[in-house]
Structure formats: structure tokens, C-alpha cells
Amino acid sequence: MxxxxxxxxxxxxxxxxxxxxxxxxxxxxxxxxxxxxxxxxxxxxxxxxxxxxxxRTLATVPKAISRTLDRDVSVHGILAAHLVLDDTGDYAAWDAVLPTPDDLEAGMPLLWPTKLRELLPTPARNALQRQQTKLNADWEAVKAAFGEGKGKETNGDGNDTGEKLTKSKYVRAWLLVNSRTFYYTTPRSEATLPSHDDRIAMxxxxxxxxxxxxxxxxxxxxxxxxxxxxxxxxxxxxxxxxxxxxxxxxxxxxxxxxxxxxxxxxDEVSLDAVLVPKLSSSPQDIIREDLETAGFWGNYMIDAATPGGCYRTQVALRRLLCGGTGAAKRTVWLQFVEGGGDDEDEEEGKEEREELLLECLDDMAELAHKTLTKIERLGKSNVGTESQRNLLALRWRQIEAMVAQAAKKLREGEDEEEGDDRKEAKEEKKEKPKKKEARK
Ligand SMILES: C[S@@+](CC[C@H](N)C(=O)[O-])C[C@H]1O[C@@H](n2cnc3c(N)ncnc32)[C@H](O)[C@@H]1O
CATH class of the missing domain: 3.90.1410.10 (set domain protein methyltransferase, domain 1)
Structure with a gap:
């Protein structure tokens, strides 16, 4: 039913x-x-x-709304303004199934208390900052055009129940548009809306x-x-x-x-929280400068398929291992970057890179553990709702699991290699009985 x-x-x-x-x-x-x-x-x-x-597109927003708004307001911002200001009742049946403010507050970090938002993983914190900047720009323009409190909300008897355009209503509408629109690319939208992000429809x-x-x-x-x-x-x-x-x-x-x-x-996990501080600790920030110049500063990720880290991570680890000076090593690093990751001698320095990565993974596991403890503590002082804290904790447990999995795979790889080394060593021993170890 x-x-x-x-x-x-x-x-x-x-x-x-x-x-x-x-x-x-x-x-x-x-x-x-x-x-x-x-x-x-x-x-x-x-x-x-x-x-x-x-x-529901830019074309269906009444001109009284879209034309009043500054040209710089995103279509996203205009659709949100329409959601709040529409008093025709035309969309009542549709609006009735939209998530409630409580639903949104439970999931959307934008509506969480600062103390919980501060505990978001790096990529989420960065995305939230970008979201907040876009929202603020839209809200400032909508507020300037219509004024906070524009329009009166009425109840069933036609009595005023309060102000209509409030920041919290606008934020909710903006988040609804954010999470419920589809890209809508038509010859007309392509011709009139240069930004891809503006070609959207509900x-x-x-x-x-x-x-x-x-x-x-x-x-x-x-x-x-x-x-x-x-x-x-x-x-x-x-x-x-x-x-x-x-x-x-x-x-x-x-x-x-x-x-x-x-x-x-x-899914992927960012190592920025633990790797960036290591990269920033070189004298005069030489390493940071090199990585920035090469376009490889930040976004150091691992995922299930690449426990050894993405290409950016590899570039950063390699640069870190060159140290502050080491001109010859740095030249090899530059060749690696310019060659798009081609490495003539992949084995060279592999062990150090893996050790460094394992160190980062251990640091990340510790960070996840500490963050989970902090979330629990915030729960005791009733910061945020239980749903918000559970969601944040779930994300950190996922990070913990992915980091553990990556470390396990790397260590297994090492063991396998060690196993191979031992085999190799035995073979070599047979051939050259005087040599104790094949490598190391
Ligand atoms: C486009 S709506 C989908 C319909 C939505 N479930 C509703 O009740 O209106 C997008 C929202 O649905 C929820 N959602 C979508 N996929 C989900 C999933 N796999 N698990 C949990 N929630 C999901 C999130 O709240 C998201 O913001």
C-alpha cells in the first residue's frame, strides 16, 4: 500500500x-x-x-523571480529561490514528498554543528567548504533581491504563520536542489548557459x-x-x-x-591529513614548492585497487624520499613526473616507498581511532544528533577498514617478496655458496 x-x-x-x-x-x-x-x-x-x-528548470521559474536576481546567481540558486518563494500551490503534491528539515539535518554536513564538521575527513571538509562558498554567494544575492522575510506564509485559514524567505528555508531548498537535480543538456541550455553546472533540471x-x-x-x-x-x-x-x-x-x-x-x-581514502604534514616539514618548504609547481600538491588517495596509492601519492612519496637537497635523486623524480609515471627502474627505492606509505597508513589508522573516540565524547556532551554522529562515525570506520586492508595488502606483498628473496637467496647459495644473502 x-x-x-x-x-x-x-x-x-x-x-x-x-x-x-x-x-x-x-x-x-x-x-x-x-x-x-x-x-x-x-x-x-x-x-x-x-x-x-x-x-522544473530555469525556464519554468517565473520571470518575477529569475529576472529580479543578479545574473551571477547560479541556476541552482534560482531554483532554490523558486522552491521557497513559490506560493501558487502548483507543486504542492511534489513538495509534499521532499525530505523534511529533520531528514536533511541528519545527513547533510552543511547543517551539522561545527564541532562535528571539523571531524570530517579531508576531502569531505574541502567539498563542504566549496559548497558553503557557493551557497553563501547564492544566498547573499537572493537576500539582496527579495529581502529576508519576503512573502508571508499562511496556514489553512489564510492566517500569517511567519516569514517566508528565511536563511534556513533557503538553505534547505538549496540542499534539495543540490541532491535532486539531473544534468539537462539541450541545444538551448548549451547555447544560453555556458557553465555545465547551470544546465540542471528537477x-x-x-x-x-x-x-x-x-x-x-x-x-x-x-x-x-x-x-x-x-x-x-x-x-x-x-x-x-x-x-x-x-x-x-x-x-x-x-x-x-x-x-x-x-x-x-x-570509494577512496585521502592520506592528506598525515602525508601533507610530512611533506611540509622540509627546510624552506622545498618539497611543497616542487610538488605545487608540478601540480601534485594534495589529494593523495588510496583505494581498494591501489593500496600502494594513486599516482599523485606515488609522486609525493618519491619526492619526500629525495629529501631537501639530493639533486641527482630529484632529477630522477622529475623524470618520473614528466614521464607520467614511467619508471625505468621501478624496484629502485621501492622498499623505502612502501615503508613510508605503511607509516602513513599507520598514522591514518591512529587518526581514525582518535576521531572515533572524539565523536563518542561529543555524543556524551550531546553535540549534534545521534544520526549525525552515527553517520560520521560510520565514515571513519570505513576509513579505518580501508586503511587496514591497504596495509595488509602491502605487507603481504612484502612477505611474498621476502619469500621470493629467500627462494632467490637459496638458489644463489647453491650457485655461490660463499654469499650469505642475495639482497639487502
Ligand atoms: C534524489 S534523492 C532520492 C530519493 C530520496 N531517498 C527521497 O526520499 O526523496 C537523493 C537522496 O536520497 C538518499 N539516498 C540516495 N541513495 C541512497 C542510498 N544508496 N543509501 C541511502 N540514502 C540514499 C539521500 O538522502 C540523498 O540525498
Whole structure:
């Protein structure tokens, strides 16, 4: 049985020409609404079609709003202003299924208390800062155009219930647009909106698809509207997701207010918190300068497939091992960078790099442990809500697990090599009985 609110939404959507085939929205534990297969859905079947006329875009925002706003306000900011200022009731059925302020507060770090936000992992903190800057610019422009408190909210009897345009309402609307829009690239939007980020649209019902990293219906836009096509067989009762993109959990947390508990093949862990201080400790910041000049400062990641660190991490580790001076070694490092990671003698210095990386992983494990303890302590002083703290703690436990996994793989690699070395040594012993060790 669908709840009344959903039924209203589906009736509203049907009037807009939205067609659902073999799927329907349902409440799902821990993730608000989501789409569920009502029968077996075959790969290649179109499960949802949303015609262009059902979209909320810059073109559907009344001119009284869009023209009043400064040209510099993002389309994101304009759509958010429309969400708050619209008093026509035209979108009431759609608005009724949007997450509540409490839902948003639980997941979106932008709404968390500072003490919790300070404990976010580096990529999440950086993303949050960018988000805050964009939001502030939009809010300042909307406030300047309409004035805080513009419009009166009325209750069922038509009595005023308070101010309409408040910062908290605008922030909520802005976060909703942030987490529920689709890229909407048409010849017109391409011609009139130079920034890709401005070519966005809100879609009724389609905004109830949840995210999965490893699968999901394919979304496509044509002149008549959006369509969503099943990427595989979904059995009756299965959740039918889409993919929001190749996002690591830190990005999902800041942009969408959740992390995937498992199966996020795009997930990665930043080592910046532990590696950047090491890189910054050289005399006169020579190492930092070199890395900045080469465009390799920060964003040092590891993931399940590259426990030895991404290319940027490799560049940083190699530079750190050259030390402050070491001109000859530095030349080799520059060759490595300029060659795009080609290494003529990969074995040279490998052991030191792995040792250094293991040190970083151990430091990261310690940081995760300390952060988890701090979150627990904040809980005792009631900082933030339990949902906020649980979400943050979940992210740090994921980091702890990924770091442990990477360290294990590296150590196993070392053991295997040591094993090989021992074998090699035995072979050599046979050939050259006087030599005690093959290497080291
Ligand atoms: C486009 S909406 C999807 C519909 C949403 N669940 C709802 O109730 O309105 C995006 C939001 O859904 C939630 N969400 C999406 N995918 C999720 C997932 N795999 N696990 C948990 N929450 C998810 C997040 O709150 C996100 O901000």
C-alpha cells in the first residue's frame, strides 16, 4: 500500500505525462523513498519516462523571480529561490514528498554543528567548504533581491504563520536542489548557459531514485524528455536504483547526506591529513614548492585497487624520499613526473616507498581511532544528533577498514617478496655458496 502523499504525487505526475512501467516509489528503511520493481523488469525496458513539460528548470521559474536576481546567481540558486518563494500551490503534491528539515539535518554536513564538521575527513571538509562558498554567494544575492522575510506564509485559514524567505528555508531548498537535480543538456541550455553546472533540471518521481555505485538504470535525455532504462533484470520487490556518478563516500556524504555502507567501488581514502604534514616539514618548504609547481600538491588517495596509492601519492612519496637537497635523486623524480609515471627502474627505492606509505597508513589508522573516540565524547556532551554522529562515525570506520586492508595488502606483498628473496637467496647459495644473502 502506498501512502496518501505518494498517491497524490503519482496522480500529479500522471497529469504531467510521467509514465512508470514496472516500478513504483516506496518508503525504504534508512533511505527515505526509493524505487521498487512491481514485477520482474527486464534489462533494456524503459521503467520511467518524464516529459520535458514536467521538469522544473530555469525556464519554468517565473520571470518575477529569475529576472529580479543578479545574473551571477547560479541556476541552482534560482531554483532554490523558486522552491521557497513559490506560493501558487502548483507543486504542492511534489513538495509534499521532499525530505523534511529533520531528514536533511541528519545527513547533510552543511547543517551539522561545527564541532562535528571539523571531524570530517579531508576531502569531505574541502567539498563542504566549496559548497558553503557557493551557497553563501547564492544566498547573499537572493537576500539582496527579495529581502529576508519576503512573502508571508499562511496556514489553512489564510492566517500569517511567519516569514517566508528565511536563511534556513533557503538553505534547505538549496540542499534539495543540490541532491535532486539531473544534468539537462539541450541545444538551448548549451547555447544560453555556458557553465555545465547551470544546465540542471528537477524531475518529479525520477528524483526518488536512490543511488548505487555498481549498477543502476541508465538515464537519457532527448527532445521529448528523460527516460530511464533498466540496466539489468530486476526481480519483483528489488530496489531499482540509478547511479549519481563515480562518487567516493566523502563526496556522497557532503553532496547527498549519506554513505554507501558497502559496495562502493569508487570509494577512496585521502592520506592528506598525515602525508601533507610530512611533506611540509622540509627546510624552506622545498618539497611543497616542487610538488605545487608540478601540480601534485594534495589529494593523495588510496583505494581498494591501489593500496600502494594513486599516482599523485606515488609522486609525493618519491619526492619526500629525495629529501631537501639530493639533486641527482630529484632529477630522477622529475623524470618520473614528466614521464607520467614511467619508471625505468621501478624496484629502485621501492622498499623505502612502501615503508613510508605503511607509516602513513599507520598514522591514518591512529587518526581514525582518535576521531572515533572524539565523536563518542561529543555524543556524551550531546553535540549534534545521534544520526549525525552515527553517520560520521560510520565514515571513519570505513576509513579505518580501508586503511587496514591497504596495509595488509602491502605487507603481504612484502612477505611474498621476502619469500621470493629467500627462494632467490637459496638458489644463489647453491650457485655461490660463499654469499650469505642475495639482497639487502
Ligand atoms: C534524489 S534523492 C532520492 C530519493 C530520496 N531517498 C527521497 O526520499 O526523496 C537523493 C537522496 O536520497 C538518499 N539516498 C540516495 N541513495 C541512497 C542510498 N544508496 N543509501 C541511502 N540514502 C540514499 C539521500 O538522502 C540523498 O540525498
Amino acid at each position: 502506498q501512502d496518501e502523499t505518494l498517491q497524490d504525487l503519482l496522480r500529479y505526475a500522471a497529469r504531467q505525462g510521467v509514465q512508470l512501467t514496472g516500478i513504483t516509489p516506496r518508503r525504504l528503511p534508512g533511505r527515505g523513498y526509493g524505487m521498487v520493481a512491481t514485477c520482474d523488469v527486464l534489462e533494456g525496458e524503459t521503467v520511467l519516462a518524464v516529459p520535458t513539460r514536467a521538469l 524531475q518529479p518521481v525520477a528524483d526518488l531514485f536512490n543511488h548505487a555505485a555498481d549498477r543502476g538504470c541508465k538515464a537519457a535525455y532527448a527532445a521529448q524528455g528523460f527516460s530511464f532504462v533498466a540496466d539489468r533484470l530486476y526481480k519483483e520487490g528489488d530496489e531499482v536504483p540509478i547511479s549519481y556518478g563515480a562518487h567516493a563516500n566523502d563526496a556522497l556524504l557532503v553532496e547527498y547526506g549519506f554513505v554507501l555502507a558497502d559496495n562502493n567501488r569508487w
